[in-house]
Amino acid sequence: MTARKRYWLMKSEPDAFSIDDLERVGTEPWNGVRNYQARNFMRDGMRVGDGVLFYHSNTKVPGIVGIARVASHAYPDDTQFEPRSHYHDPKATREQPRWYLVDVAFERKLARTIPLEEIRQHADALGEGFPLTARGSRLSVFPVTAAQWKLLLSLE
């Protein structure tokens, strides 16, 4: 029984971790997510092989820059246990982890960046509540429908 592939969008600040970094390392544990909604999507929704739109945030031209895929099931984010880590969470324990992540594997870079500015022009087609075009949304991991995936990549 093979489940249908799902699609996601994941944001990263290129100064911290860019699509080029992912290309170089191949696979990366997506650590540092400290938002419950984003965590739940990774922990409860993602499956190996799912498609990921890689988005650069907080940069000169924010937008979708590449495609990756989910490369592991969710498991605890080790950085929550490390006192030295920027992502340390004193309330998390090995027995009761609070934060989970998945491994993300590089697939390809887009031929060009699809800028947020351009994505906004398709806000109606993407639908109300799509986090990239919804006002004020800061969600860094969220699901993308097959139709949204197709539309966004058609802009490449």
Add this chain to the structure above:
DNA sequence: GCCAACGTTGGC
């Protein structure tokens, strides 16, 4: 660098 919007925390 600014700052609006948002999520989380903790006092009550």
Add this chain to the structure above:
DNA sequence: GCCAACGTTGGC
């Protein structure tokens, strides 16, 4: 359970 204060996100 409310909500003010605070810290963070992320476009501009």
